Amino acid sequence: MSIRILVASLIGLLALIAIPASLLAAGDEAEKKTDPVSGMVIDEHWDLVRANCIVCHSTKGFTQIRLDRKNWEKIIRLMQEKNGLWPLGEMEPKILDYLEKNYGLTEEHHNPKIRRPLLD
Numbered sequence: 308m309s310i311r312i313l314v315a316s317l318i319g320l321l322a323l324i325a326i327p328a329s330l331l332a333a334g335d336e337a338e339k340k341t342d343p344v345s346g347m348v349i350d351e352h353w354d355l356v357r358a359n360c361i362v363c364h365s366t367k368g369f370t371q372i373r374l375d376r377k378n379w380e381k382i383i384r385l386m387q388e389k390n391g392l393w394p395l396g397e398m399e400p401k402i403l404d405y406l407e408k409n410y411g412l413t414e415e416h417h418n419p420k421i422r423r424p425l426l427d
C-alpha cells in the first residue's frame with residue numbers, strides 16, 4: 308500500500324469518526340432550544356412561565372440565575388409578597404418544575420466557591 312493511499316484512508320477514517328461526533332453535538336444543542344423572542348429555554352411548561360413571569364420584567368431576572376427548587380419557591384413568594392404576583396395555584400408546581408429543570412443548580416453550581424445561591 309502506498310503512503311498516499313494510507314494517508315487518504317486515514318483521513319477518510321477520521322472523517323467517519325468526526326462527522327457522527329459533530330452530529331451528536333448538534334443534537335445536544337437542539338435539545339435546549341430557546342425561544343427567539345424571550346430567550347427562554349423551550350421545555351415542558353415554559354408557556355406557563357412565560358405567561359406568569361415576564362409580565363412585569365424581562366426574562367433576565369431568572370434566566371441568568373441558578374437556584375434550587377426551594378429558593379425558586381422563595382422567589383415566587385417574594386414576587387407575591389412584594390411585587391404583586393398573583394397566586395399561581397396549581398400552576399405553581401409546574402412552574403417550579405420548569406425553573407428547577409432549566410434554571411436549577413447543576414453539580415458544578417454546588418461548589419460554593421463558584422457561586423453562592425442568591426437567597427441562602
Ligand code: HEC
Nearest residue numbers: 359360361362363364368369382383386390391392393402
Ligand atoms: C406583578 C409583577 C411581577 C410578576 C408577575 C413577576 N415578577 Fe419578578 N419581579 C417583579 C419586580 C417589581 C421585581 C424587582 C424589580 C426588577 O428586578 O425588575 C422582580 C424581580 C425578580 C427577580 C430578581 C430578584 C432579585 O432579588 O434579584 C427574579 C428572579 C424574579 N423577579 C422572578 C420572577 C419569576 C420566576 C416570576 C414568575 C413566577 C416573576 N418574577 C413574576 C415583579 C414581578
